[in-house]
Amino acid sequence: MANIHFDYLTRLREVMKEKGIDCVIISGTDPHQSELPPAHWRGREWITGFESGNGTNGTAVVLADEAYCWTDSRYFIQAEDQLQGSGFKMMKEDGPDAVDLIDWVTEKMNAGQVVAIDGMTFSVSYAQRLQQELNDNNIKFVDDFALFDHIWPERPERPKNKLFIHDEKIVGETVDEKVADVLKELKGELANAIMLSALDDIAWITNLRAANDIAFSPIFVAYLYLDENGRRVLFIDKEKITEEVAAHLEKYKFEVEPYDSVLDFAAALPKETRLLLDPMKTSRTLYDHVGCTPVFGGDGVAKLKSIKNQTMLANLETAMEKDGVALTKFFMMVEKEYPSGKLTEVELGKRLRALRLADPSCVDESFAPILGWNAHGAIVHYEATEQTDVAIVGDGLLLVDSGGQYTFGTTDITRTIALGTPTDEQRHDFTLVMKGHINLANAVFPAGTRGDQLDSLARIFLWKEGKAYYHGTGHGVGFFINCHEGPQNIRLNHNPTPLQPGMITSNEPGLYLEGRYGIRCENLIVTVPAMQTEFGQFYKFEEMTLFPFDLTLFEPAIMTDAEIDWLNTYHKKVYDRLSPLLNDEEKAWLQKKTQPLSK
Numbered sequence: 001m002a003n004i005h006f007d008y009l010t011r012l013r014e015v016m017k018e019k020g021i022d023c024v025i026i027s028g029t030d031p032h033q034s035e036l037p038p039a040h041w042r043g044r045e046w047i048t049g050f051e052s053g054n055g056t057n058g059t060a061v062v063l064a065d066e067a068y069c070w071t072d073s074r075y076f077i078q079a080e081d082q083l084q085g086s087g088f089k090m091m092k093e094d095g096p097d098a099v100d101l102i103d104w105v106t107e108k109m110n111a112g113q114v115v116a117i118d119g120m121t122f123s124v125s126y127a128q129r130l131q132q133e134l135n136d137n138n139i140k141f142v143d144d145f146a147l148f149d150h151i152w153p154e155r156p157e158r159p160k161n162k163l164f165i166h167d168e169k170i171v172g173e174t175v176d177e178k179v180a181d182v183l184k185e186l187k188g189e190l191a192n193a194i195m196l197s198a199l200d201d202i203a204w205i206t207n208l209r210a211a212n213d214i215a216f217s218p219i220f221v222a223y224l225y226l227d228e229n230g231r232r233v234l235f236i237d238k239e240k241i242t243e244e245v246a247a248h249l250e251k252y253k254f255e256v257e258p259y260d261s262v263l264d265f266a267a268a269l270p271k272e273t274r275l276l277l278d279p280m281k282t283s284r285t286l287y288d289h290v291g292c293t294p295v296f297g298g299d300g301v302a303k304l305k306s307i308k309n310q311t312m313l314a315n316l317e318t319a320m321e322k323d324g325v326a327l328t329k330f331f332m333m334v335e336k337e338y339p340s341g342k343l344t345e346v347e348l349g350k351r352l353r354a355l356r357l358a359d360p361s362c363v364d365e366s367f368a369p370i371l372g373w374n375a376h377g378a379i380v381h382y383e384a385t386e387q388t389d390v391a392i393v394g395d396g397l398l399l400v401d402s403g404g405q406y407t408f409g410t411t412d413i414t415r416t417i418a419l420g421t422p423t424d425e426q427r428h429d430f431t432l433v434m435k436g437h438i439n440l441a442n443a444v445f446p447a448g449t450r451g452d453q454l455d456s457l458a459r460i461f462l463w464k465e466g467k468a469y470y471h472g473t474g475h476g477v478g479f480f481i482n483c484h485e486g487p488q489n490i491r492l493n494h495n496p497t498p499l500q501p502g503m504i505t506s507n508e509p510g511l512y513l514e515g516r517y518g519i520r521c522e523n524l525i526v527t528v529p530a531m532q533t534e535f536g537q538f539y540k541f542e543e544m545t546l547f548p549f550d551l552t553l554f555e556p557a558i559m560t561d562a563e564i565d566w567l568n569t570y571h572k573k574v575y576d577r578l579s580p581l582l583n584d585e586e587k588a589w590l591q592k593k594t595q596p597l598s599k
Helices: 004-019 043-048 073-082 101-108 124-136 175-188 199-206 243-251 259-267 284-289 299-306 310-340 345-357 374-378 424-441 456-463 561-581 584-593
Strands: 023-026 059-063 067-071 089-092 114-116 140-142 163-165 193-196 208-210 223-227 232-235 255-257 274-277 293-296 362-365 370-373 396-402 404-406 413-419 444-446 474-476 485-490 504-507 510-513 517-520 523-533 536-543
Touching (some): 004 059, 175 199, 175 299, 232 259, 255 259, 259 284, 310 345, 310 404, 310 413, 310 584, 345 362, 345 396, 374 510, 396 517, 424 456, 424 510, 424 561, 561 584
Parallel strands (some): 023 114, 067 089, 274 293
Antiparallel strands (some): 023 059, 059 067, 193 223, 370 396, 474 485, 504 523, 510 517, 523 536
């Protein structure tokens, strides 16, 4: 049955025909390549209907008589459901049946046909690969088709929320110190200026934040230019600047220019400027306007941001304690009220948000909570809505993936708990996932080791039984910025970035049985020095997250003594850190949840 999104698709095809365009590729992001763009740029979600508060990863392709939406394994179930009647069909971008979008488009088009994109919402690197393949096959490429200007009259405005200063006592570094570090990176790249598009990089350098520009991330829409002559230019809508922020910018010698002036600014840069651009984060349109010599690079800024200093790590421990207290109150509530049969997924999400935001240092959640009961837990990025909401009744598994944006740091934790009586199969699968979690947590590795070299440690116990999950095992985490942050990660895909001390990463293996249940167990871990030997420097992980795993879901018979010791040691740490912050009832509950496990 057709829905309103089919009407949007029809409107787009009329414009395509009028302009002689045979294929349009629609990005799921914004001019800054944000993981979760503001509503103003969420056009791919608007036209397909494949959407959520957490955002959805996806790229759409529209032809005269066909339309598809590519997404990854986190969203397969959700996309199949939400694309019904929209005129779009789902395509898999990872997993066994993956189809490469660019290869598919190239094979589908005939020589002389026209493929168009909006260059503002595609990165330089993606657009160049696309253009090269199309040109090799004599297919025409257009990179300035701002399609939503033509078909989206009710498009939301660009966000104009006010900025605020992130206390440098919490950050542990001044803006001048950060700019100096960035300029050192410029020299290493043989550049003398840099244009930053990534919003998290800009927030990090300026020690500024904003609420609600980007849902669940306290960053803001802007560009930032720096050069070796000391020029600092922030391109931003001036309505966002308060008196306090203006004084902060003046103190650090920033010029403030209108957001929309960045293209003209780039075009007017002196010819001798060697401008560093990150091709993964810079839009094709901005690149097209650069009037000087572009230099591709910029990973150095992301690496600087990813390595947290000791002040940040100390403050993050405070955030973890606050988060652990909120989670203790939440899961106690779930256990108490579950027998009534009145709890639902949506209600739990509201309760969890309220408990976190009761702490004045918690500005927002770090993403829309994923609360999946039984079959919904198998939808990796499930978001409960009024239409999908179910009551928490009967026996089963509840998967809760959530986090908070505290001024002291960003948290992200997943716990899977049993309500009622778990089955032997559920306990067995949970223990396999936890064996992988513990195996990765215990890793010791030489300097220079990458996340993809460690990833299989978390999967091996599932693989031995012919089971698997297809999302990454770990993502980098920002400090009161983005919950997902690069450049480091832990996943099967190759990533050249080595894990270094101060990098915070998640450890979240899982298992998902469609229509039945899902399991995921996630802590945040920080890379720290382990030992120096004749063979060089070795690193290990330390746990940052503070909350117990569900003891009723373990199958001790298939665990080693070392695995049980790790769990008991971790649970003792959780109790020791959280119990002084709890009342007597909460303390007694936590003590029960952290009692030693034995065979």
